[in-house]
Amino acid sequence: SYELTQPPSVSVSPGQTARITCSGDALPKKYAYWYQQKSGQAPVLVIYEDSKRPSGIPERFSGSSSGTMATLTISGAQVEDEADYYCYSTDSSGVFGGGTKLTVL
């Protein structure tokens, strides 16, 4: 099994760009996925296959990956984006990063 490492917290003001990183040795060969989880709710996929955005996810959400690091970028973060964000990857088994609490205030 392998690990994915995220910063515990990121804080931005409304309208600023938030960047959340995820590092892992397998990421050069495996895609990263990003989930948003708001309090008391099931997670929601916001980015898949490093940089693709599911339908219904605002354009301000984007993703990238280079080497052992994947990055979720929220351009012009809004108050409603305040949530926990998890990176995720798989081979046969799955693994989540430890999660990053995004504060927008």
Place this chain on the structure above:
Amino acid sequence: EVQLVESGGGLIQPGGSLRLSCAASGFTVSSNYMSWVRQAPGKGLEWVSVIYSGGSTYYADSVKGRFTISRDNSKNTLYLQMNSLRAEDTAVYYCARGYSSGGRGQYYFDYWGQGTLVTVSS
């Protein structure tokens, strides 16, 4: 409409056993990757187990040898048999449908249930 409804959670003493169920509708469980993901109170998401459409199963190291994932195709239901439960197994357990992705043998979760709480305590 795809729906996943978990049941079977509750309070159980350490060392005890519990079976979680996840009733699916709107798709066929046996044709998809199906997983259990858990979240301890105030903590992050933890991948627990997966069963592939072909029947292969995989487990997190933390539950290997104690938990068993299975499905009943006739009931379109996923299960998680949990034995030798420990306090650290206390969590909300989510059932999730896996979607094959990207041609690298990977999958992500496109639908989740609402979760069922398992509390292991004396």
